[in-house]
Amino acid sequence: MVIGASGQIGRPTVDALARDGWEVTAASRSGGRDGTWDDGVRTVRLDRSDDAALAALVGDGCDLLVDMVAYDAVHARQLTSLAGRVGSAVVISTVSVYDDGDGRNFDTLDEPDGFPAYPVPVKETQPTVAPGTTSYSTRKVALERELLTAADQLPVTVLRPGAVHGPYSPLPREVYFVKRNLDGRRRRVLSYGGASRFHPSSARNIAELVRLAAVRPGTRVLNACDGEAPTVAEIGAAVDAVMGVKTETTFLDGPPEGSVGRTPWSVPLPFVFDMSAAERELGYQPVGSYADSLPETVAWxxxxxxxxxxxxxxxxxxxxxxxxFDYAAEDAWFTA
Incomplete structure (x- = not known):
């Protein structure tokens, strides 16, 4: 059973599991079906917050439950209450749970001296923020902790993606370059010398990790990122190549000047995550590179x-x- 099946990660996950021979129930609020799914995939409507509806859907049991939308300790307890009827689970968390060891993390990004200085790359043993209810990150930590405390009853693989990319994203960072190219903008400005790195996670690579964890039930926490972490300048060049355009890029040595030079990847220090544990424990190899994934994303x-x-x-x-897309500010910057 896949909860959140109609979302960005859910769609390729259902497809990967079905191709691997699983009988898949794809549950989502809409009950929708992706055109790529096998006809044998069963689709159902599900309100994730309705405990009774989820319990009824699980019924006598399922071998695997994959949860794309679990958010906090309440959702974790909802899952662990089904432990006797679920063989194992895979649950999506986030890399934003990490703390740099000095109290800096994704929740302190905008505070003075609050930008985290993570090691490169970040391993799963890196400290996390404290569990709580005050932010996305603290809620995800609470989710993880609650699930792991019930590991003897419900084996669970927790996956921590980075900057998720691919079709059907509610936060498609690539639109920064795609829209500019569509609008005929042939000059751009990138801050931090274009060297910012925010490790991407292809939805299809996350689906591959789910597929691998499904046949190796166990309790583990794994980063869930692509095989490489390109710079923002490399991402822009890759989008240009897919769209067949040439762009002149100007670099700022430091931070953005207002909106000029700011992108969804613009960070002064790198966010890069170690994938060796997934390789070692699951035999993970990315199903495609960042550049391989772009034509589908650009078309969407x-x-x-x-x-x-x-x-x-x-x-x-x-x-x-x-x-x-504050083009007026950018044009004024170029004129100045």
Whole structure:
């Protein structure tokens, strides 16, 4: 059973499991079906917050439960209450749970001297923030801790993705380059010398990790990222190559100047995560590189943007990055 099956990670996960021979029940709020799924995939509507509905759906039991949308300790207890009827679980968490060891983390990014200085790469043994209810990160830690305390009853693989990319994303960072190219912008500015690295996680690579964990039940916490962590300049060049355009890039040595030079990957220090544990424990090898995944993402974004304003298409992205396309400020910067 896959909870959150119609989402960005759920779609390729259902496909990967079905291709691997699993009989899959794809549960989501909409009960929708992806066009790539095998006809044998069963789709059902499910309100994730309805304990009774989830318990009824599990029924007498399932060998594997994959949860894309579990968010906090409440959801963890909902899953562990089903322990006697579920063989094993795979649950999606996030790399934002990590602390740098000096109290800096994703929750302190905007505070003075609050940007985390993580080791490169970050291993799963890195400290995390304290569990709680005050932020996305603290809630995800609470989810992890609650699940791991019940490991003797329910084997669970916790996966921590980075900057997730691929079609159907509510936060498609690649739109920064795709929309600019569609708008005919042939000059851009990148802060921090274009060297910022925020480790990407292809939805298809996450699905591969789920597939591998499904046939190796156990309790473990694993980073869930791509095989490489390209710089923001390399990402821009890769998008340009897919779209067949040439762009002149100017680099700022330091941070963005207002909105100029700011991208969804612009970080002064790298976020890079170690994948050796997944390789060792699951035999993980990425199913594709970042560049391999881009044509599908670019095509999806191009279709989504056709005739629509980008905040209408991606309201969450617009909320997090409201000034991504401040062309007037950028033009004034170039003129100055």
């Amino acid at each position: 974004l191009t279709d989504a943007l056709a005739g629509r304003d980008w905040p209408e298409c991606f309201p969450l992205l617009a909320q997090v990055y409201p000034d991504l």
